[in-house]
Amino acid sequence: MVATIIVDFQYCFIFILICFSSLLCYTLFFRKPKDSCVDFPLPPSPPSLPIIGQLHLLLSVLIHRSLQKLSSKYGSNLYLRIFGFPIVLVSSASVAYEIFRAHDVNISSRGFLPTDDSLFAGSFSIISAPYGDYWKFMKKVLVTNLLGPQALERSRRVRGDELDRFYNNLFDKAVKKETVEICEEALKLTINSICKLIMGRCCLEEGGVVERVKGLANELDFVGKHVAPMEVMVVSNRLNELLEKVLVEYEEKQGEHHLQGMDLMDVLLAAYRDEKAEYKITRNHIKSFYADLLFAGITPSVQTIQWTLAEIINSPNTLKRMRGELDSVVGTVRLIQETDLPSLPYLQAVVKEGCRIGGFYVPEKTSPMINDCAVMRDPDYWVDPDEFKPERFLDTWQEEERKEQALKYIPFGSGRRSCPGENLAFLFIGTAIGVMVQGFEWRFKEDKVNMEETVVGLSLTMAHPLKCTPVARTFNSLTLNLKSCDFSGTLKRQACRGPSIFSNYFT
Numbered sequence: 001m002v003a004t005i006i007v008d009f010q011y012c013f014i015f016i017l018i019c020f021s022s023l024l025c026y027t028l029f030f031r032k033p034k035d036s037c038v039d040f041p042l043p044p045s046p047p048s049l050p051i052i053g054q055l056h057l058l059l060s061v062l063i064h065r066s067l068q069k070l071s072s073k074y075g076s077n078l079y080l081r082i083f084g085f086p087i088v089l090v091s092s093a094s095v096a097y098e099i100f101r102a103h104d105v106n107i108s109s110r111g112f113l114p115t116d117d118s119l120f121a122g123s124f125s126i127i128s129a130p131y132g133d134y135w136k137f138m139k140k141v142l143v144t145n146l147l148g149p150q151a152l153e154r155s156r157r158v159r160g161d162e163l164d165r166f167y168n169n170l171f172d173k174a175v176k177k178e179t180v181e182i183c184e185e186a187l188k189l190t191i192n193s194i195c196k197l198i199m200g201r202c203c204l205e206e207g208g209v210v211e212r213v214k215g216l217a218n219e220l221d222f223v224g225k226h227v228a229p230m231e232v233m234v235v236s237n238r239l240n241e242l243l244e245k246v247l248v249e250y251e252e253k254q255g256e257h258h259l260q261g262m263d264l265m266d267v268l269l270a271a272y273r274d275e276k277a278e279y280k281i282t283r284n285h286i287k288s289f290y291a292d293l294l295f296a297g298i299t300p301s302v303q304t305i306q307w308t309l310a311e312i313i314n315s316p317n318t319l320k321r322m323r324g325e326l327d328s329v330v331g332t333v334r335l336i337q338e339t340d341l342p343s344l345p346y347l348q349a350v351v352k353e354g355c356r357i358g359g360f361y362v363p364e365k366t367s368p369m370i371n372d373c374a375v376m377r378d379p380d381y382w383v384d385p386d387e388f389k390p391e392r393f394l395d396t397w398q399e400e401e402r403k404e405q406a407l408k409y410i411p412f413g414s415g416r417r418s419c420p421g422e423n424l425a426f427l428f429i430g431t432a433i434g435v436m437v438q439g440f441e442w443r444f445k446e447d448k449v450n451m452e453e454t455v456v457g458l459s460l461t462m463a464h465p466l467k468c469t470p471v472a473r474t475f476n477s478l479t480l481n482l483k484s485c486d487f488s489g490t491l492k493r494q495a496c497r498g499p500s501i502f503s504n505y506f507t
């Protein structure tokens with residue numbers, strides 16, 4: 001009898017325990033968050049843990065892959081909570097399109113306030129600045145003096161010279177039969193070009209500024225890999241010292257600069273000195289702005305060049321078609337230049353596809369958080385989303401379709417806070433890839449390039465950096481021919497061929 005009572009009591013206890021733990025599980029894992037409402041239910045939420053929420057589901061080196069895995073398992077739009085902080089994770093092209101179309105202004109601030117004075121995304125940076133007067137002022141300065149169509153046209157020669165140097169360096173390696181690391185060569189090209197564009201007439205070479213920026217960029221990538229905030233601060237301090245030196249040099253040479261016309265630094269220094277300036281900026285603002293440009297501009301461009309060449313090497317048909325186009329439009333005597341790009345629609349399509357596949361940079365808009373990588377691989381919108389298929393960008397869309405397409409193609413983000421360097425990036429990548437395909441065969445040890453990915457900082461890079469040996473396609477090196485370009489002609493030709501990714505730049 002006593003034994004029966006004890007067994008009953010045990011069952012009862014187990015039953016109560018099960019009820020209690022079920023209730024706890026329900027509350028912790030499956031209960032809808034309070035902020036949902038009947039009319040607008042929140043997107044589904046994956047199971048969460050106490051305190052950290054869904055953080056454990058995101059912990060991975062390849063964060064874009066874990067995000068993709070989450071969305072394919074639980075739905076393309078998800079509601080997450082990380083330490084109580086709500087995030088809507090968007091992986092579908094149509095929802096991202098809707099957000100950018102209808103709510104751009106609401107998501108034009110990054111959703112976090114920087115807490116330190118580091119040059120990288122600290123309190124003076126425009127990347128982390130909220131959408132407001134400071135951001136608007138700096139964006140205007142940036143577009144007018146560096147990244148807008150007219151500014152890019154004025155600085156074309158600087159990039160032409162650097163492209164020539166890039167080609168001659170590769171030609172030299174080809175003569176010596178040396179293997180090159182593509183990332184390293186692309187890094188030299190991009191750093192040299194960006195430093196010349198933003199610090200133009202300062203004694204860059206003599207002061208070794210380019211080399212020091214390159215060292216700092218490498219260090220920052222390394223630090224990014226190991227997520228060490230203290231070390232970010234150390235690199236930031238060193239860059240601060242370097243930029244202060246550049247600023248002082250500019251101030252000393254102020255008279256000389258005015259004789260040659262104002263450049264970006266002159267304009268910023270004038271605004272810094274002007275008591276009645278539209279926005280009162282400080283030296284820290286200027287240095288932070290330069291840090292933004294260096295590190296937002298360099299790494300994604302370099303990575304995209306590397307990924308795109310790797311894809312081309314793995315796709316002999318693409319390579320053949322690009323070469324045919326380059327040989328017939330540019331020929332085999334002179335080197336491709338920026339003004340050829342509008343006449344090379346297939347090269348443009350390859351670059352566009354390269355940006356879709358490679359140039360990964362997580363937009364820091366946290367709520368909603370748009371996973372641009374997943375949006376550009378959304379199978380409902382992209383045919384064979386994981387394949388390298390430049391042809392997808394050769395379609396001749398109607399005006400409406402083109403607008404919609406632009407909103408779903410977001411390697412540079414979208415809306416007000418989209419990347420202001422998009423046109424410049426297309427010029428860098430288009431000409432660099434053009435030079436490498438026009439000028440060289442690429443010898444490679446294995447049958448195929450290993451496309452395994454890894455993440456460094458905010459960039460998706462190749463786990464096995466691309467190394468190959470250039471073989472010059474012509475006996476003599478190709479010549480640089482920076483003749484002035486007939487825009488009206490190139491634009492007319494372009495109009496017959498359909499949309500151009502360079503249309504912003506050339507109109």
Ligand code: HEM
Pocket residue numbers: 126127128194292293294296297298300301304355359360361362363364365410411412413414416417418419420421422424425
């Ligand atoms: C393939 C090359 C590049 C890629 C894929 C890329 C991508 C991006 C992305 C995704 C963003 C964030 C957009 C958003 O939040 O919606 C961004 C922001 C930015 N990018 Fe780029 N970028 C590239 C090249 C460049 C270049 C060459 C420059 C200039 C030299 C540049 C300057 C910036 C700046 C200043 C911002 C911050 C804009 C703001 O906060 O308003 N980028 N970029």
